[in-house]
Amino acid sequence: MAEPQQKEKDVVIKVRGLVNGFGNKILHDHIDLDVYRGEVLGVVGGSGTGKSVLLRSIIGLIRPLEGEIEALGHSTLGDIESPEMRKLQMRWGVLFQEGALFSSQTVAENIQVPLREYTSMSQTLMDEIAEMKLAMVGLPPDAGDKFPSELSGGMKKRAGLARALSLDPELLFLDEPTAGLDPISANQFDELIKQLQKSLGLTVFLVTHDIDTLRAITDRIVVLVNKKLVIGTISELRKSDDPWIKDYFSGVRGRAALASEEA
Amino acid sequence: MTSIETVSDEPEAWFKLDREGGTLSLGGAWTIAESARLDRELGSLDLAGKGDVSIDASKISRLDSAGAWLVLRTRRALEAAGSKVGTFAIPDLYKPLFETLDQERQSEPHKLRIPTGLRGRLYKIGRGTIHAYHQTISMLGYLGRVTVETGEAIASPGHKMRVAAMFHQVEETGINALPIVGLLAFLIGVVLAYQGADQLKRFGAEVFTINLLGVGVLREIGGLITAIIVAGRSGSAFTAQIGSMRVNEEIDAMQTMGLNTIDTLVLPRIIGLVIALPLLTFYSDIMGLIGGAFMCYFQLGITIPVFMRQLAEAVTVNTMLVGLIKAPVFALVIALVGCYEGFQVERNAASVGMLTTRSVVEGIFLVIVMDAAFSVMFSVLGI
Numbered sequence: 001m002a003e004p005q006q007k008e009k010d011v012v013i014k015v016r017g018l019v020n021g022f023g024n025k026i027l028h029d030h031i032d033l034d035v036y037r038g039e040v041l042g043v044v045g046g047s048g049t050g051k052s053v054l055l056r057s058i059i060g061l062i063r064p065l066e067g068e069i070e071a072l073g074h075s076t077l078g079d080i081e082s083p084e085m086r087k088l089q090m091r092w093g094v095l096f097q098e099g100a101l102f103s104s105q106t107v108a109e110n111i112q113v114p115l116r117e118y119t120s121m122s123q124t125l126m127d128e129i130a131e132m133k134l135a136m137v138g139l140p141p142d143a144g145d146k147f148p149s150e151l152s153g154g155m156k157k158r159a160g161l162a163r164a165l166s167l168d169p170e171l172l173f174l175d176e177p178t179a180g181l182d183p184i185s186a187n188q189f190d191e192l193i194k195q196l197q198k199s200l201g202l203t204v205f206l207v208t209h210d211i212d213t214l215r216a217i218t219d220r221i222v223v224l225v226n227k228k229l230v231i232g233t234i235s236e237l238r239k240s241d242d243p244w245i246k247d248y249f250s251g252v253r254g255r256a257a258l259a260s261e262e263a
Numbered sequence: 264m265t266s267i268e269t270v271s272d273e274p275e276a277w278f279k280l281d282r283e284g285g286t287l288s289l290g291g292a293w294t295i296a297e298s299a300r301l302d303r304e305l306g307s308l309d310l311a312g313k314g315d316v317s318i319d320a321s322k323i324s325r326l327d328s329a330g331a332w333l334v335l336r337t338r339r340a341l342e343a344a345g346s347k348v349g350t351f352a353i354p355d356l357y358k359p360l361f362e363t364l365d366q367e368r369q370s371e372p373h374k375l376r377i378p379t380g381l382r383g384r385l386y387k388i389g390r391g392t393i394h395a396y397h398q399t400i401s402m403l404g405y406l407g408r409v410t411v412e413t414g415e416a417i418a419s420p421g422h423k424m425r426v427a428a429m430f431h432q433v434e435e436t437g438i439n440a441l442p443i444v445g446l447l448a449f450l451i452g453v454v455l456a457y458q459g460a461d462q463l464k465r466f467g468a469e470v471f472t473i474n475l476l477g478v479g480v481l482r483e484i485g486g487l488i489t490a491i492i493v494a495g496r497s498g499s500a501f502t503a504q505i506g507s508m509r510v511n512e513e514i515d516a517m518q519t520m521g522l523n524t525i526d527t528l529v530l531p532r533i534i535g536l537v538i539a540l541p542l543l544t545f546y547s548d549i550m551g552l553i554g555g556a557f558m559c560y561f562q563l564g565i566t567i568p569v570f571m572r573q574l575a576e577a578v579t580v581n582t583m584l585v586g587l588i589k590a591p592v593f594a595l596v597i598a599l600v601g602c603y604e605g606f607q608v609e610r611n612a613a614s615v616g617m618l619t620t621r622s623v624v625e626g627i628f629l630v631i632v633m634d635a636a637f638s639v640m641f642s643v644l645g646i
Contacts, residue, residue, distance in 0.1 A: 103613040121299040129298075132332050132364065149611045168295045168327035199359040200328060 010037040012171055012203050013058060018067035020053050027053055029227035030067070037170075040197055040204040042214045045224030046244065051207045052097075054224070055175055058205070059094055060085060072171065090118055092171040093164030097179060099156035101148035107134070107159045108144030114167045133162040138192060154185040158192075165196070172197075174206045178213050190216040211248070223248070274324055276301055278337075280308065285315070287337070290322030293330025301333050308337075310344040317350040326357045331364055405603050409533065412525040425531050432535025436497040437543050443496070444489055448480075448547040451488055452554025455479055460562050469563050473555070473570060474577035480551035481583045487634055489547040490593035493540060494626035498601035501532055502622035505605025506615040514606070524606075533598040540594035541587055548583060585646060589637050596629045 013035035020028040027050035035041050045051050056062040058069055060076040069076050074088050101110050108130040115126050131141055137158040148156060157177060164172060177193065178186035194217045197204055208214060214221055214234065221237055223230040225244045230237065238249045276291035278301070293301065318341075320334060338348055353361060378386050416424065459472040505528055508514050517524055552574070559565040565573075604622035608614045 103611055115295075119295065119299050122302060125298065125302045128336070129329055129332060132328065136328065136363065149609060149614075165328070168329055195363065199363045 011035065012037050012072055013205065014068075014070040015058065016068040018054075018057065018069065019065045020050060020057055020062065021065055026227055028064075028224075031227075031229045033222065033229060033231070035203060035205060037203050038201060039219040040193075040206060040217050042218035042221045043205070043207045043224065044209070044214065044221060044248065049224040051224055052175055055173055055205065055207050059092070059173055090114070090167055091169055092173060093167065093169040094173040095157065095160045095164045095175065095177060097175045098153075099148065099160030101156060101159055101163065103148050106145055106147055107139075107151070107162075110148070110159065111144075111163045111166045113163070118167065129166070130162075133165055134159075136165065136196065137162045138188070154181050154189070157181070157189065161192075165200070168200065170201075170203060172202045172204045174204060174208075176208055176210075177206065178208065178210045183212075186210060186212065187216070193217055276323075276330070278305070280313075285317065287316055287318045287341075288322065289318070289320040289334065290324070292325040293323050293333065294325055294327045295329040298329040298333055301330075305333060305337055310341055310346070313341065313344070313346045315349050316341055316346045318348060318352065320351070320353045323354060323357070326354075326360065328360065328364065331357065331360050335361065335364055402600075402603055405606075406599060409525060409529060409599065412523070413530060413533075416526065416530060425527060428527070428531035429535045429538075432532050433539045435500070436493060436536050437539030440493060440496060440539075440543060441546065444492055444543055444547050445550045447488060447492060448485060448550035449554035449557075451484055452476065452480060452551035452556075453558045455484065455551075456555040456558035457562060460559070470565070470573055472559060472563065473565070473573040476552065476555040476559075477574050477578040478582060480555065481548050481578055481586045483586065483634070485548040485551050486544045486586045486589050486593065487630070489540065489544045490590070490597065490630045490634075491627055493536070493543065493594075494597045494630055495623050497536060498597045498626040499619045499623045501598065501601030502605040502608075502619045503615060505602055506608035506618055509606065509608045510610055510612070510615060512610075529598075529602045532602055533595060536594040536598040537591045540597075541590035544587055544590040545583075548586065581646070585641060589634065592633055592637075593630050596633060597626045600626045600629060 011034045013033070015031065015033040017030045017032065018028050019026065019030055031054075043051050043054060053062060057064045058071060058076060060078070060080045063077065072088060072091055074084060076085070076088065078085055101107065102113070105113070108127065111130040111133050112126045115121055115129060121129070130144055134141060134144055139155060139158050139162065143151070143155065143159065148159070151159060161174075161177070174193070178189050181189060190213050193204065193206075196202065197217070204217075206213070206218065218234075220231060220233055223237060223242075223245055225242055230240060230242065230245060232240075234249070237245055240246065274291050276289075276293045276297040278287065278289045280287050291297070318334070318338060323330075326334075334353075338351065341348055456472055456476050459475040460469055463469050463471050463475070505514070508528075514524060517527065556567060556570045559570055560567065601622050604618045604625070608618050
């Protein structure tokens with residue numbers, strides 16, 4: 001759809017002929033996808049259509065049955081603990097659904113894990129950076145001394161985002177960042193991602209259910225239907241004939257969210 | 264180790280403060296890969312008494328938030344040292360980043376909540392003591408509650424006892440434990456007979472190995488080893504089962520449906536184990552004696568009939584009963600601790616593992632304390 005005029009853009013994630021499945025159930029049937037530098041790409045689809053599986057296979061947590069995946073110019077199909085993948089992993093950050101913070105460490109220590117592992121910074125600088133990242137994601141400085149179990153769901157996600165950003169990645173993967181948040185927190189989180197994306201020049205790969213998030217921050221949307229991808233902007237997708245996409249964007253929730261856009 | 268500093272191929276970052284101290288110029292890639300080095304070098308920069316300084320960062324080719332933080336920090340250090348920072352030139356591309364960072368880090372530096380050093384140690388000891396105190400109080404409260412609920416369950420005639428759940432627990436904790444308890448008791452019998460025979464041989468009193476074995480296994484070892492295995496096997500299972508139900512909000516669901524959790528979860532486990540453990544102890548006693556008899560036959564050449572005759576002289580039914588009477592008490596302690604710790608689980612994954620470990624340690628600790636208390640009591644009573 002929007003492909004031809006964007007051909008010259010810098011492709012950061014390239015998926016070709018991807019097949020994913022479990023047992024004899026195929027989730028993705030030879031799908032292709034390009035993600036361009038500096039864009040926010042939203043991935044939607046019904047429950048069980050393999051949104052998270054797509055994300056996980058791009059970051060190398062799941063090995064696909066077939067196909068090629070490249071991120072930042074390197075294949076992610078190799079051993080996830082190989083040196084090549086290490087280099088790649090330093091250049092992206094991942095926010096998992098529940099934050100996936102290490103429960104035995106404080107929030108500040110969580111943020112410092114990649115710094116400690118991959119840089120030779122002094123403890124003072126690491127403390128300063130942790131505090132700066134906390135401020136960036138809108139957490140108060142004393143949140144750094146707390147353990148993940150002492151945080152609310154929304155704070156955990158913010159802390160998880162701070163950890164994902166600790167190495168200043170080029171590429172950010174978000175797995176349902178606003179799921180389980182109240183609408184106000186979800187809006188704030190959307191704003192936060194938008195603002196960070198602008199100021200840090202991030203490329204964001206975003207899996208979500210939340211139509212408000214899609215409207216607020218995505219440049220393009222990928223819909224997973226019938227094991228294939230439909231790619232386009234919101235206004236393009238609203239004209240789609242596919243029953244699921246139609247339902248999704250013109251259901252009560254979808255209409256409400258989109259009406260606020262047109263208003 | 265792979266480090267981000269070795270893989271980076273960015274142009275090197277640099278900074279230069281000109282001799283008069285009028286301009287601080289920055290250039291290159293101010294990124295996280297360079298930040299450890301820049302941090303060290305900026306630290307050795309003498310910033311005092313520079314007067315008015317202008318910062319020229321326009322030659323920076325790449326900037327990320329770590330680099331921006333270093334620039335910002337240097338500017339603040341200059342201001343703190345009494346300099347006035349006049350112009351501050353940065354590439355337009357990175358203006359939003361600076362604005363984001365500058366407005367957000369206005370908050371006061373906060374104090375660390377947990378003290379370090381000797382004070383930290385004292386803090387930990389104090390916190391541990393208070394925690395142990397609260398733990399004891401709350402466990403006693405729990406014992407009280409279970410006692411009351413049990414009393415009510417027995418007293419009220421119309422009360423539905425959860426018989427099926429109870430016998431399921433007897434099967435889980437008793438019948439399924441038979442192989443491991445049997446094998447270990449047998450081996451303990453073998454070891455006890457072997458070591459006893461070795462020592463008693465010096466006095467020509469090998470035959471008394473059987474006395475040692477009989478009294479040892481029936482009074483103490485049989486019951487103790489069984490209780491310890493069960494504490495490790497079933498006490499931990501109780502904590503893990505109830506704990507994961509808590510994580511999963513199943514306990515909350517039960518409570519909102521008006522189901523009494525003591526009644527549905529705790530009593531079947533306690534009563535089940537109180538039934539199972541004495542039976543298991545009896546079985547363990549027999550297996551221990553068989554192990555001893557086996558060793559006596561091969562090591563000392565004592566035939567089974569001789570073994571039986573000597574055993575009958577060495578022990579009475581009372582010896583065994585003294586051992587068995589302790590089993591229900593051990594069972595109560597293990598089940599109580601197991602269930603109690605299960606209810607202490609908080610809604611996070613680490614909590615289940617931590618409390619399961621604690622339940623096993625506390626269970627075994629209390630079993631041995633109880634055993635010692637019984638020994639003192641029996642010796643006072645002259646049994």
